[in-house]
Amino acid sequence: KQDEGLAADVSGVWVGWWGICLGLALTLLLIGTEHRRNSREHMVRESRQDRELGARPRESPSFHRHFTTLTITREAWSKHGAKDGAVGTTTAVTTTLFEPSGDGQTPQVVVLVGAPGMGKTMMVRKVMVEWGEGMLHTHFDFVFCVDCKAITLPMEASVADLVSQCCPGLRVPAGKILDDQKKILFIFDGFEALGFPLVQPEAELSSDPREVKPLELTLLSLLKKTVLPEASLLITTRPTALGSLGQCLEGEHYVEILGFSAARREEYFHRYFENSNKGDMAFRFARGNQILYSLCVIPVMSWTICTILEQELCGTKNLLECSKATTGMMMFYLSQLLKHRDRDNPQVLQQFLLQLCSLAADGIWKHKVLFEEKEIKDCGLDQPGLLPFFLNERIPKEGEDHGSVYAFTHLHLQEFFAAMFYVLEDDGEMVSSLGRLEKDVNKLLESYSKSRKDLNVTVRFLFGLVSQKSVEYMDKTIGCRISPQAREELLRWLQGRHRGLSQPGQALKVSEMDTFRFLFEMNEKSFVQSALGHFTDLDLQDTKLTLYDQMALSFCIQHWDGLGCVTLQGCSFHWQDPEAELDASELPCPIHLLCRALRHRGSALRVLRLQWCRLSESCCAELAALLAEHPGLARLELGDSSLGDSSVRLLCEGLRTPGCRLRVLRLRYSRITSACCEDLAAVLGTSTYLEELDLSFSEGLRDAGVELLCEGLQHCACPLQTLRLGSCRLSGACCQALATRLLQGPRLTCLDLSDNELGAHGILQLFQQLRHPACPLRSLGLSVDGFSQALLQEVDTLRALHPTLKIGNLLEHDVPQAGAMARLPCHRGLLPGGRKVLPSFRRPPFL
């Protein structure tokens, strides 16, 4: 319903770009010397009037505010085909259209080429506004704009009639205006829509602006310059019509619109949304989804996304709840694309789409984005009423003898149609001329799993298309039938692929991010439950999680009841492009979505591993809230150089709450100092659950920190069994405090002090306590390789007293992945003195 409402709401916008009548059938805009100011003002008003948003004038911003500069290439085309060699890419400001080119010549005829929705009409409007305001193109006194999409034929008129008819109040006779040809610019917008034959005998054409002829001849005379040969022309066209246009023109200059550059995409979003917060939010959303962001190069796609997000923001005020994943946006785009087609015969569209999708899929399998004219014809796609919406004609290079070649406007559009190929209902009558491609979903999925990672986007769209919502939307809004049959195959494939990846006897884990993306595209709770119900672990290591990924992950976690263990070691959580200039202070903490999902009712989470994730303080506050609310969470592993005292203090708040039942807390490789140890000691003193505390490799902890921790250990309720302080740059100074607590903390069975320089005296202090028969310790971590003979003898004595006691290096090496190594406090694991942060693996075995 919402979708329908949205489509109805914005229908006005599409009127503009799909070339349905904007107003007058033929718009001629005119300025004469004596009327210049009045006429210009009038035209500026006209051009600026935002017809696009006519449906909602309240929100209608000025044309200037909306217009975003486009990137163009000059002379990308020539009559004989695409130019060889480098093509200059310029950021277009309209002034450049009629500026002298490299050879110093001012172009008289400019052809503006662009795929549908690339912004040709917008560019024309910009030209008119700028000229009308007297800012640009001031060498023209008269500008006439012909909207080719709205011309109704037949009709007879001379050029002078056209001028007079459109400007009835003009006191200067039209004939007089036309005398000074050089001062006139004619704009033909949407040349491809001219529905008349362009080949006419020269003799039929007019050379006199006052001569009355059928309108098609009058217009053709203007294009072929048999009349007003010194007037300038600006012609916009989709690539499809370039061939026929080239036959009419002489000495033309070609300019191709390439769309929005990266910077302009961001600018467009901010221009679209009046409210800068909303603009930021919407852009962040699009930026966080690589497919959408890439599609935003096409202005109308940017518009599509903004329009949908605007609606979402009205409803939820928060795009994090936006369920419109990529497929949803594409379907909306498609629905608008086909809005004004003839709906009388839906079978024609279904048949056309079947052929189009078959072509797209065939291309995707063969890594092919260009299609020859023959293929298009063989498939029956050469239908003028439909083809130009989907495929753009490219003119071959000089010397190439095959006909024109065609391409989809964007690779992701081809991928979308390729996915549709697998699910579009076929009434059996269609005889595919491609014929070769099998509609076999399993083959697609298997190839993707094995080697064809490039099929990822196609598979993603496939999941999106078979959702219940999509099937209904496509049927109702577009009139095209999708079969949800493939759902079963998709489900079996998802269940099977991770089973294969999990080791026998180990927990069944999901370790591919794309699974979550697929499930998010489908967006069905029950499907997630069926797909993930058998798995217990999630393990994504060293993955860069975009905002889209986080949304997908969080959606799946919320509906994954059996999820017990989450390992996201070395992952990064991006809410925006790291290089973006957007203010990040307003953003929720990077793991907000994850924590929110993990808190869902019925969550079976026991273990959460987030080492090497560079978590900020605000993340620790979120984790504290999670600890407080999630009594099932038993093990939390964090740690890297971003974890400091204030972060640990925040965590301690969560640890002290009655709801927290954490048993194991690992805070390794951190920056913590003795400053936060009082808080940790308080936790040790009060928690009745915490059994293991691991602060290994936290080099700022030092002896003072350990002494403070020992205060907590003395409480008789302290259930701590394992305390790991390996590689914390401790000296013998902390040994007295530790030795005393060895007997007081009745449950402490493992103390790891490996890779610290405790000195013989400190070690002997510990050994002395170990001799006591009541000492519960079973493992003592020490670096024994430098032990003196006397110390070794002590070890033997202790072993005789406690045969099960282990003394030796206990450091556990959860060495981070290659990428995460760079995030260590000191580069490449070396401290300033050359000492290794990560201890050597070459340790002697336990004594």
Ligand SMILES: Nc1ncnc2c1ncn2[C@@H]1O[C@H](COP(=O)(O)OP(=O)(O)OP(=O)(O)O)[C@@H](O)[C@H]1O
């Ligand atoms: N420069 C721009 N600045 C802001 N928005 C733009 C710009 N260009 C295009 N758009 C958006 O894209 C939509 C389509 O643009 P436009 O109608 O100019 O495309 P077109 O190339 O003329 O398409 P068609 O070939 O279908 O006529 C516009 O209605 C507008 O929403």
